[in-house]
Amino acid sequence: MNKLKRKLFQAEGLTLVEVLASIVILSIVITIFLAVFAQTAKTNKVSEEIVDATYLAQQIMEEIYELSLTVKKENRKEELEKEGYLPDQENDDETYIKYEDGHSIQITFKKRNDLEDVEDVIVEILDRSDEDEKPKAIMQNMFEWSANDEE
Numbered sequence: 001m002n003k004l005k006r007k008l009f010q011a012e013g014l015t016l017v018e019v020l021a022s023i024v025i026l027s028i029v030i031t032i033f034l035a036v037f038a039q040t041a042k043t044n045k046v047s048e049e050i051v052d053a054t055y056l057a058q059q060i061m062e063e064i065y066e067l068s069l070t071v072k073k074e075n076r077k078e079e080l081e082k083e084g085y086l087p088d089q090e091n092d093d094e095t096y097i098k099y100e101d102g103h104s105i106q107i108t109f110k111k112r113n114d115l116e117d118v119e120d121v122i123v124e125i126l127d128r129s130d131e132d133e134k135p136k137a138i139m140q141n142m143f144e145w146s147a148n149d150e151e
Helices: 002-009 016-070 073-082
Strands: 094-100 103-111 118-127 135-144
Touching (some): 016 073, 016 103, 016 118, 016 135, 073 094
Antiparallel strands (some): 094 103, 103 118, 118 135
């Protein structure tokens, strides 16, 4: 019976220092996990914006391709203006800009020296929330304006 009383009243627990050390270690681990989750959320948001901008650039590039098949090169400016694009006077190349939903869409037609009827078409989706208007997506292709041949 003496042994039983001794075991019951013998207090073997955690000291205050051990409890505090456990809390500190747990706090550090939780802080690291929260930082990782915050960075992951930020990375996902940026990735989603880039994917959306790339999809938009692809969609616009397909519209320009369709335009190259149906509209003569001389009438291209009027057709783009109907779609809400404005000519950019500051650029030497033929450039059009459209502003919508927090970004701007810039379409540039560059003449090629090596191929007479072929032009480089560059579609840029720019983020207007930045002062620099950094590109979110850039897509480039070469088109032969074949609507001119249908006479």
